[in-house]
Amino acid sequence: MASKTTLNEKNLEALGAERLAALLMEISAGNANAKRRLRMELAGVESPDKLVHEIRKRLTSIGNATTNIGWRSLKAFKADLDSQRRLIVDQVVKASPGDALDLLWQFIFFSASVLERASDKSGDVFAIFQQACEDLEAIATAVRPDVPGLIEKVAFAVLINSYGQNDALIPILAPLLGPEGLREVRTRLLASGKAVETRPAAGTRRMSRWRRGRVQQREALRRSRSQIIHQALLEIADALGDVDAYITLQPDIRLPEVAADVAERLLQAGRAEEALVVLDKAKGERPVAWQTQRLTALEALNRGEEAQVFRLKVFHDSLNREFLKAYLKRLPDFDDIEAEEAAMDFVLTYPDVHAALNFLIAWPALDHAAKLVMARSADIRGRGDDIVPVATEKLAARYPLAAILLLRRMLDANLANYRDIDLVRAAEHFDEARRLAARVEDYSGFESQESYITELRIQHSRKHDFWTLVN
Structure with missing residues (x-):
């Protein structure tokens, strides 16, 4: 049962209206946002129209302001801004959905x-x-505004979409606009695109280097009118299901990312053959999205054998686990076991030893991960790769020698970079390797832990802080 001093609505009700009113006056003293919120709540009690008037007045004030909102005032401003939004969607909409929409x-x-x-x-x-x-x-959706008015508002909101804040508007309102409304928005945007874009003249006031940097960062994020319109036209094409219009808007369909994007839409439209042509014409490194869409196209065309060959190729190129799983799933019983073993053997020879180790640990194939470490431990970095400590932990229980070799790689790397060393972590690696060594009878040609420690003491004899910890 919650304590009576826990802050919740039920416990606060026990204070009574008079005491709560006094507390609110005390708490809101010196807090402009709190006072403003209380005034609006009182306005809402008096009449919904009064609340609408107060919110509209506050929104007008925010919209007309020109002063910068620095970090000191940002927290209070955010609270005020979101408070206005919540008043609209939580209170005004109940009494007057039309006013809430406006x-x-x-x-x-x-x-x-x-x-x-x-x-x-x-x-x-x-x-x-x-x-x-x-x-x-x-x-x-509840108000069902007239389409001509909605077209005008959507077009305006799109043209001020300088930072992508209104990107969701067209997809959200497409059902209300309908095909004709969407086409009219497109016509208006294209007409606006022909007008000369103007921006406010740069101020002559001197700025600090920090302030200039902030302005430059903001400008870098700001979209030009042509970029705004281009993004909106893509959204309209999607909303209309007009794949050809979407393709026409692409700057270079040969880019793999763009090809994957276009192919996805062609596939949704039942145009798998065209999707495959677009994908195969792409130039450059093919990302996972491209690979996924190509596989989908092959399956849609009932080219199952070719799809299997492609899955295996992607696995060989990038060690993509999902593609290998899909490949094995489609093999006959028992063939999948043999194919999986062959795949694990392939991973042992993969050029990027860290990617290979990551794959084998995640699959999981710990026996092959241990083989990889035993065969290629000299190629493994002891620092800068998260998979090494994870692999050490996973291998320690069943493959102590492999875990020891990884611990040595991490310890060697730490001691070699002594200025940046985490002494406690290095000591933990040392102690863990020494503990695991008690379970190793055959070092399979590797240096015993006792011999390794002897060499370590000679090589790093001056690192007294470390030896004090481990001793």
Whole structure:
């Protein structure tokens, strides 16, 4: 049972209205956001129209402001901004969905100007505007606004989408716009693209180096009008299911990432043959997305044998576990066991020993992982690769010698970089190897742990802090 002093609604109700009112006055003293929220709550009690008026007034104030929002004031500003959004979607919408929709559009319309002014390194302000776009879906669906008005608002919101904060609007509102509405938005955007883009003239006021850097970072994230319109046209093409329009908008369909993107849409449209042609014309390194779409295209064309060959090739090229699993799953009984063993043997010879070790530990094939360590321990880095300590832990129980060899690699690397050494970690590696050595009878040609420690003491005799710890 919760204590009566635990802060929750039920316990606070016990204080009574009079005491709570006094506490709120005391707590809100000197806190502009808290006072503003209380005033709006009181306005809502008086009448829904009064609350709408107060929110609209506050949103107008935020939208008209021009001063920068620095890190000192950012926390309070974020709280205020999200408070306005929550008042709209939690309270106004219950009494007047139409007013809630209008207020939410007003909120979205000043998103670009706020992001221009805010030092939003954490992305919290950006996330508030993204959430407002998501909130719009349910409210707009309930209100069912007239399509011409919706077209106008969507087109405007897209054109101020300088930072991608409104990217979700077209997918969200596409059902309400309908095909004709989407085409009209596209027409308006294309017309806007022909107009000369203007930006405010750069100020002449001198800026600190830090401030100049912040402005440059923000400008680097800012999209040009052509970029904004291009992104919106892609979203409209997707919403219309117009694959050909989507393809036309691509700068270079031969780029593997672009080819995979296009192929996915062609496959959804039942155009697998075209998808495969697009994929096979791609130039450059093929990412997993490209590989996945090519495999999907082959399966859609009932080219199962070719798909199997491709799965195995991808595995050989990149040690992709999912492709190997899919390959083995499609083999007849018993053939899969033989093929899996052959695959594990292949991994032992893979050029990147760390990728190979990672694969074998994750599969898992610990017996092969131990073989890999025994055969190629000299190639394994003791620092800078997370798989080595993980592999050491996994192998320690059944393959102590392999674990010892990995511990030696980590210990050698630490002692060789003594200025950056984590002494406690190095001592732990030393002690763990010494503990595991008690279980090793045959070192299979490797140096015994006793001999290794003797050499270590000679080679690193001056590293007194380390030896004090391990002794």
